[in-house]
Amino acid sequence: MRTTEPATPALAEADRLMTVCNSCRYCEGLCAVFPAMEMRRSFTDGDLRYFANLCHGCGACYDDCQFAPPHEFDVNVPKVLAQLRAESYAHYAWPRATSRLFERNGLTVALAASLSVAVFVAGFAAWTDPSVLFGVHTGPGAFYRLMPHNTMVAIFGGVFLYAILALAMGLRAFWREGKGADVAAHAVAAHDAARLRYLDGGGAGCSDSDGPAPDRRRPFHHLTFYGFLLCLAATSVATLYHYLLGREAPYPWYDLPVLLGTAGGIGLLVGPIGLLREKAKRAAATRVPQLRGMEAAFIAMLFLTSLTGLALLALRETAAMGLLLAAHLGVVFGLFLTLPYGKFVHGLYRYAALARYAQERKAGRSADG
Amino acid sequence: MTESDEEEERLYDVLVVGGGNAALCAAIAACRGGASVLVLEAAPKFYRGGNTRHTRNMRCAHDTATDTLTGPYTEDEFWTDLHQVTGGQTDEDLARHMIAESKEMLGWIAEQGVRFQPSLGGTLSLGRTNSFFLGGGRAMLNALYRTGEKLGVEVRYESELVGIDIRDGMFLAARVKRGDRTTKIRAKTFVAAAGGFEANIEWLKQYWGDTADNFLIRGTPYNRGTVLKMLLDAGAHPVGDPTQCHAVAIDARAPKFDGGIITRLDCVVFGIVVNKHAQRFYDEGEDFWPKRYAVWGRLVAAQPDQIAYILFDKNASTLFMPSLFPAIEAPTIGELAAKLGLDAAALEKTVRDFNASVRPGTFDPTMLDDCRTHALEPPKSHWARALETPPYFAYPVRPGITFTYLGTKVDRNARILMQDGKPSSNMFAAGEIMAGNVLGKGYAAGIGMTIGSVFGRIAGREAAKRANN
Ligand SMILES: Cc1cc2nc3c(=O)[nH]c(=O)nc-3n(C[C@H](O)[C@H](O)[C@H](O)COP(=O)(O)OP(=O)(O)OC[C@H]3O[C@@H](n4cnc5c(N)ncnc54)[C@H](O)[C@@H]3O)c2cc1C
Ligand code: SF4
Ligand code: SF4
Numbered sequence: 001m002r003t004t005e006p007a008t009p010a011l012a013e014a015d016r017l018m019t020v021c022n023s024c025r026y027c028e029g030l031c032a033v034f035p036a037m038e039m040r041r042s043f044t045d046g047d048l049r050y051f052a053n054l055c056h057g058c059g060a061c062y063d064d065c066q067f068a069p070p071h072e073f074d075v076n077v078p079k080v081l082a083q084l085r086a087e088s089y090a091h092y093a094w095p096r097a098t099s100r101l102f103e104r105n106g107l108t109v110a111l112a113a114s115l116s117v118a119v120f121v122a123g124f125a126a127w128t129d130p131s132v133l134f135g136v137h138t139g140p141g142a143f144y145r146l147m148p149h150n151t152m153v154a155i156f157g158g159v160f161l162y163a164i165l166a167l168a169m170g171l172r173a174f175w176r177e178g179k180g181a182d183v184a185a186h187a188v189a190a191h192d193a194a195r196l197r198y199l200d201g202g203g204a205g206c207s208d209s210d211g212p213a214p215d216r217r218r219p220f221h222h223l224t225f226y227g228f229l230l231c232l233a234a235t236s237v238a239t240l241y242h243y244l245l246g247r248e249a250p251y252p253w254y255d256l257p258v259l260l261g262t263a264g265g266i267g268l269l270v271g272p273i274g275l276l277r278e279k280a281k282r283a284a285a286t287r288v289p290q291l292r293g294m295e296a297a298f299i300a301m302l303f304l305t306s307l308t309g310l311a312l313l314a315l316r317e318t319a320a321m322g323l324l325l326a327a328h329l330g331v332v333f334g335l336f337l338t339l340p341y342g343k344f345v346h347g348l349y350r351y352a353a354l355a356r357y358a359q360e361r362k363a364g365r366s367a368d369g
Numbered sequence: 370m371t372e373s374d375e376e377e378e379r380l381y382d383v384l385v386v387g388g389g390n391a392a393l394c395a396a397i398a399a400c401r402g403g404a405s406v407l408v409l410e411a412a413p414k415f416y417r418g419g420n421t422r423h424t425r426n427m428r429c430a431h432d433t434a435t436d437t438l439t440g441p442y443t444e445d446e447f448w449t450d451l452h453q454v455t456g457g458q459t460d461e462d463l464a465r466h467m468i469a470e471s472k473e474m475l476g477w478i479a480e481q482g483v484r485f486q487p488s489l490g491g492t493l494s495l496g497r498t499n500s501f502f503l504g505g506g507r508a509m510l511n512a513l514y515r516t517g518e519k520l521g522v523e524v525r526y527e528s529e530l531v532g533i534d535i536r537d538g539m540f541l542a543a544r545v546k547r548g549d550r551t552t553k554i555r556a557k558t559f560v561a562a563a564g565g566f567e568a569n570i571e572w573l574k575q576y577w578g579d580t581a582d583n584f585l586i587r588g589t590p591y592n593r594g595t596v597l598k599m600l601l602d603a604g605a606h607p608v609g610d611p612t613q614c615h616a617v618a619i620d621a622r623a624p625k626f627d628g629g630i631i632t633r634l635d636c637v638v639f640g641i642v643v644n645k646h647a648q649r650f651y652d653e654g655e656d657f658w659p660k661r662y663a664v665w666g667r668l669v670a671a672q673p674d675q676i677a678y679i680l681f682d683k684n685a686s687t688l689f690m691p692s693l694f695p696a697i698e699a700p701t702i703g704e705l706a707a708k709l710g711l712d713a714a715a716l717e718k719t720v721r722d723f724n725a726s727v728r729p730g731t732f733d734p735t736m737l738d739d740c741r742t743h744a745l746e747p748p749k750s751h752w753a754r755a756l757e758t759p760p761y762f763a764y765p766v767r768p769g770i771t772f773t774y775l776g777t778k779v780d781r782n783a784r785i786l787m788q789d790g791k792p793s794s795n796m797f798a799a800g801e802i803m804a805g806n807v808l809g810k811g812y813a814a815g816i817g818m819t820i821g822s823v824f825g826r827i828a829g830r831e832a833a834k835r836a837n838n
Contacts (some may be wrong), residue, residue, distance in 0.1 A: 023631035024503025026425055029486035038490045064504035066422040066629055070415060109755045138432050174759075189809060 002042045002155060010083045014048045020067065020075055023086040032357050033081070034061075039360055045178030047092035049091065052084035053174075053346075053353035056196075059286045069285070078286040085221025086291050091346050094169030099341050106297030110338040114304070117155070120148055133322040140248040146322055149242070152329070161337045165346060166340035176354050181359035189354035193347075194343060220274030224302065225347070227267020231305070252318055261309060268306035272299040299341035301335045373545060375730065381407045382553060382836035386530045386596055387562035390506075390818055391800025393513035394825030395832070397481055402833030404651040405552065409545055411529035411563075412591045418512065419564050419589035420772060420801070420817075423539065423629045424506035426499040427478075427632040429471040429821060432662040438742060440497040444468050447498075448565060450813050458809020466781050467807060470557045470823045471593060475500055478822060482512035491635075491690040494659050499815040503529075530563065530596055558795040561785070565773035566594020568594060568626060572771070576612045576683045577621040583675035584618060587769045590626040597776065597802050606778035606786045609805020615812045616666025619769030620662035622694045634764050635689040637665060638752050639734070640681030641723055642766075644672040647676040647706065647715035649723070654741070657768035663812045670768040678709055678722070679764045682756045688734060696762035705761045724755035732785065751754030756765040771777070772817065774805040783828035790814060795835055797828035 006012040018037050021027065028034045032054045040047060057078045066227050067073035093099030117327050125133045125146040144152070181189070189198075196218050238257040241247040276299055281285075306327035315324060339345075383399040385392045388410030396406045410417050411550050445825075447468045451459060479485065484503040488496035502509040518524065532544035533550065535700055540559035545552055566572045573581035581712045601607055623632035638658050642665075643649055651668050655661055660683035669677045686696070689715045700704035702720050706713040722744065730740035740753045777785050784792040785803075807820055 019691070020631055020693060023690065024505075024629070024631075025489045025491065025690075026502075026508075028489050029501075029503045035490070058506065060508075064508035066505065066507045071627065139444060146640075199837070260691060 002044065003086070006048070006053050007259075008087060009044055010087050011045050011048055011082065013045055013080050014052065014084050017041050017075055017077055017080055018051065020073060021077065022065075026066075028059045029076075029283065030064070031055065031058070032354070036360065041220075043179075048084060048357060049088040050178060050353050052081045053349040054086055054357060055081040055085065057082050057282075057286065059283055062283065073367050076286060078177045079288055082286075082288045082291060085349075086294060089294075090351065091339070092173040092345075092349070093341055094166050094173070098166075106338065106342050107300055110283065110297055110342070112334075112336045113337050114189075114301075114327075114330040114334030116330070118326045118334040121329050122323060122325040124151075125326070129181050133326075134319050134324070136317065137321060138317050140250075141277045142316070142321070143249050143325055146278055146325055149248075156329070156333065156336075158335055163336045163339045167345065170340060170345060171348055175347060176284075178356045179359065181355040183341055185341040185355050185358035185362060188358035189200065189351055190362060192354050192358075193351045212345070216277060217278045220271045220278060221283075222271075223267040224271030224275060225300075227264045227306070228302065230260050230264025231309070232264075232266065234258070234264060252335070253313075258313065262313065265306040265310045265313075268302050269328060270308070272303045295343045301331065301342075304331045305335050374551050374553045376542075377555070379555075381405050381554070382418050383434065383558050383560060383832045384409070384540075384556035385406075385560040385562060386543070387800065387802075388526075389562065389564065389800060389821065390416040390424070390510070390513070391562035391802075391825035391828075392560070393418070393510065393517055394478075394481075395562055395799055395829035397513065397517050397520060398826045398829030399479055399560075399833040399836075400517065400829075401520050402458060402830050402837070403556075404829075404833035404836050406517075406522045406829075407556065408715070409528045409530055409543070409554075410524065410526050412525045412589065415525060416589060419592050420505045420508070421510055421821070422501070423588050423672070424509070424818055425630065426492075426815045427474075427818035427820060428499050429475045430468055431475060434497075435475075437487050440485075440498060440766045444472070447471070450498075451807070451816070454811035454813045455807075455809050456811060458811075460806050462606070463779070463781060464807050467819065467823045471819050474706060474819070474822050474826070477826065478509075479738040481516045481525045481780060484512070486694045486795040494657070495814055498740055514784040517538040518838055524661070525797070526609060530599075531598075533559070533599050533603065535600075535796070537797070538604060538787040538791065540793070540796045545590070557585035557836040558797070560796040560825075560828045561600060561777070561796065561802050562800045562821070562828070563595050563596035563802055564589070564592035565614075565739060565777070566680045567592055567773045569593040569769045572598075573773075577670070577809040580670060580675055584616075584670070585621075585623050585628065585629075585632075585767050585769045586626045587617075587619060587623075587632070587695055587771050588626075589647065592626075592772070593802070594773070595738070600777050600796075600798075600802075601719065601786065603797075604787050606788050606790070608776050608778040608803070609774040609809065611773070612812045613774040613805070613808075614666075615663055615771035615774075616670065617651050617771065618664055618669045618677065618679075618766040619764035620692060620694050623767075623769065627676045628693075628769075632769065633662075634663075634679060634692055636662070636679055636685065636764065637687035637735040639688050640679050641749065641756065642677050642679050643673035643711070643716065643719055645674055645711065646675050646720060647711045647719050649747060650677075651718060652747050652750055652751045654753055656751075657737070657779045659814060662814075665766075666770065669766055674834070675768055677766050678711070679766060680705070680756060681763075683758045684754065685725070685746065686762060693762075696764055698762050700759050700761070702761055702806070705763055709763055709765065714803050720756050723749070723753075724757060726780070727753045727755045746751075772801045773805065774808050774810070776801070776803040776805040779803045779806055779824070781827075782831045783824045784831065795832070797832050799824035 006015050033051050059078050061077045067075040090099040234257045312324040312328050357364050383406045383693045385396045385408045396408050399406045430447045432441050434440045484740035486503040528545050528547045531546045536542040541554050542555045567584050605647050620632040637653050703713040706716040726742040726745035728743050732740050737751050742749045783797045785796040785798050804820050
């Protein structure tokens with residue numbers, strides 16, 4: 001039995017719903033949330049946050065529920081788990097106080113950070129030599145005429161490391177509420193996550209206003225996710241070029257960093273727009289309006305990263321290069337600074353939740369939690 | 370018919386009344402048979418499909434294991450089970466026909482977009498015989514509605530059948546109430562699939578007296594038996610004992626209607642059950658729970674004030690599926706009695722006597738074990754363990770009515786038989802409204818849906834044939 005009261009209203013409601021669902025179990029075959037729930041008879045706050053991160057809001061269990069509103073039992077699992085999921089991001093965020101700042105004003109903060117860094121880069125260039133900013137630069141090292149490579153590395157390496165640290169701390173907080181996972185469990189989770197296995201609510205397709213329809217979030221999510229990875233790969237390859245081969249950016253269009261970056265960039269343009277559009281179509285009853293801000297911020301930042309990056313690629317041999325580079329660097333900085341506090345973390349916690357689920361399945365655990 | 374009723378122009382081939390499994394199977398089959406079909410559902414869209422919304426599985430015969438069924442379940446075995454649970458009170462010809470048709474049903478239902486899954490956690494004992502709907506009954510219904518609408522079935526919600534024009538056993542037209550308008554709708558054939566009368570307390574009282582005031586109705590409030598009554602009044606041959614129904618003991622704190630599956634309690638076999646005088650009244654360990662589940666509704670209905678209490682101790686507290694309301698808990702039997710409003714001394718004596726009569730044995734919930742009472746009346750034949758490890762728990766229970774068995778008699782073509790024994794020329798029935806043909810009494814899990822699907826499909830097919838003639 002539970003020994004403490006749920007800490008927030010969303011936890012209390014999730015606790016109530018999971019008690020209803022555990023007595024019913026009809027949705028057991030739809031996704032991992034219900035089998036995970038069935039391994040327990042009562043739920044700790046950590047268990048509930050774990051369920052919330054196993055859910056990706058496909059809406060199937062809402063369409064299928066005989067107790068959904070207007071029934072007096074008022075069961076709306078996707079909505080309540082979405083609320084709790086958002087709350088859990090703030091709960092795990094490090095440092096805790098920072099997360100408050102992002103809860104409501106995600107986009108504003110991200111844009112402000114981007115703008116200040118863009119202004120800083122532009123200002124830095126203008127201050128060292130005004131003609132540099134609007135000049136036309138070509139050939140290797142063109143970018144570093146605005147700002148020395150080492151300064152860039154210091155700024156972006158710094159924010160990158162900070163993001164990694166903050167994300168790791170968040171993951172650690174999540175992990176501490178569970179029992180850990182071994183290598184095999186991670187393998188299962190990685191496989192499920194890469195395929196977005198549970199996205200479609202057992203295969204009937206997601207819930208939209210006209211009842212189950214083919215799931216259209218998956219391709220856009222894949223575009224976004226793999227687009228992001230490709231861009232990361234582009235940056236990594238460029239870094240290797242720089243330090244191992246001594247080759248300086250910008251690279252010709254046929255070179256690996258540019259090819260990877262372009263492919264990824266296109267993914268990051270199409271994916272986020274598609275995701276936003278598909279989300280808007282979802283059954284209103286299962287959406288949580290307050291959360292859209294957070295999602296929009298992350299999606300907008302990805303989109304802007306790609307937009308400025310591709311613009312830079314297209315116009316890098318013109319006088320616009322200086323400002324575009326400043327803008328791109330600014331956005332990338334803003335993106336990384338806000339990664340640990342926005343929608344990005346859903347990937348981490350979902351992955352960690354899947355790993356925990358794979359572990360629990362393997363252990364056949366049926367503890368009285 | 371009232372003169373003022375507006376009459377609709379259109380003559381439908383098949384008019385189906387009801388919106389559950391039986392109705393939708395009929396509508397789809399009729400549509401596939403080339404008929405124009407109108408479905409009238411009294412409930413608003415969310416509550417469509419009455420009791421079907423609450424189901425989780427159906428029982429169909431099959432000769433081999435499948436990816437969701439753990440082994441074969443032959444027609445003969447199905448028949449033996451049905452014969453046993455009904456104590457022989459079933460129409461053998463019709464029942465065997467249904468069982469034979471049930472074999473095709475699994476494939477047919479899947480073709481309509483319904484998906485199955487292995488038996489749910491906590492229901493392993495049904496894994497071989499029963500096919501579980503992925504996402505439960507509402508998911509199943511949603512698939513049937515989607516398919517029906519794609520095929521061209523017209524569905525009207527909040528449209529209650531309030532009168533039927535029947536002449537010499539032949540359906541002519543229906544009066545349908547929508548908001549405060551009543552219209553007259555004509556059709557060549559009529560399929561009655563509007564459920565039993567379980568939600569009509571006044572009707573239940575005709576047989577049960579005031580006792581029925583204390584019944585909880587597990588499913589839809591819309592199954593008031595109005596269509597059944599109209600048919601019986603118009604000369605349809607009744608079938609079944611009106612007091613027979615599927616009734617289980619559910620949590621007394623459940624809502625009056627529509628509490629569904631989550632108020633059921635599966636702990637009777639692990640404890641003792643007492644009435645409001647703190648007296649035991651039946652062998653709690655008579656047989657496996659799934660086989661005794663459906664006798665406890667009637668047992669509790671026979672107790673004073675139709676209330677009883679399941680008691681158990683800490684040792685039993687995790688042996689059964691959780692349910693909606695938390696158990697009432699106390700450190701001693703006396704304090705538990707106080708919380709339940711029972712006489713403490715009486716309850717303590719009942720528990721003391723029970724504990725004293727328990728013979729040593731090896732407790733095993735997976736078999737009919739040797740833990741039993743000695744020289745106790747009534748006995749507890751299996752799983753009897755002394756209640757001696759605090760805390761102690763209790764669930765208050767009342768009769769929960771699932772559905773009634775009184776219905777209209779039908780033939781193998783689901784055609785309604787009239788009192789003179791002749792089949793109606795164009796009226797059919799399927800589902801709860803004719804369940805009494807197969808179920809004289811008793812119940813086997815999943816058979817409600819079998820009755821609806823099999824006879825629904827037959828009714829739709831036959832109605833379309835008749836309309837096309
Ligand atoms: C909690 C619960 C769990 C159950 N679980 C199972 C299970 O797992 N397996 C199983 O086999 N059975 C189960 N049953 C029994 C099963 O629900 C029924 O046997 C089956 O659904 C009956 O189907 P039906 O189509 O005859 O009736 P219903 O599905 O009840 O449909 C009848 C419809 O008729 C409509 N109606 C009534 N009067 C009128 C009118 N005058 N005009 C228009 N429409 C009207 C109602 O609104 C309703 O939608 C369960 C029942 C309950 C309550
Ligand atoms: S969402 Fe509804 S149907 Fe699904 S398990 Fe929960 S209570 Fe049951
Ligand atoms: S919304 Fe989808 S993923 Fe979330 S709990 Fe329901 S079925 Fe599972």
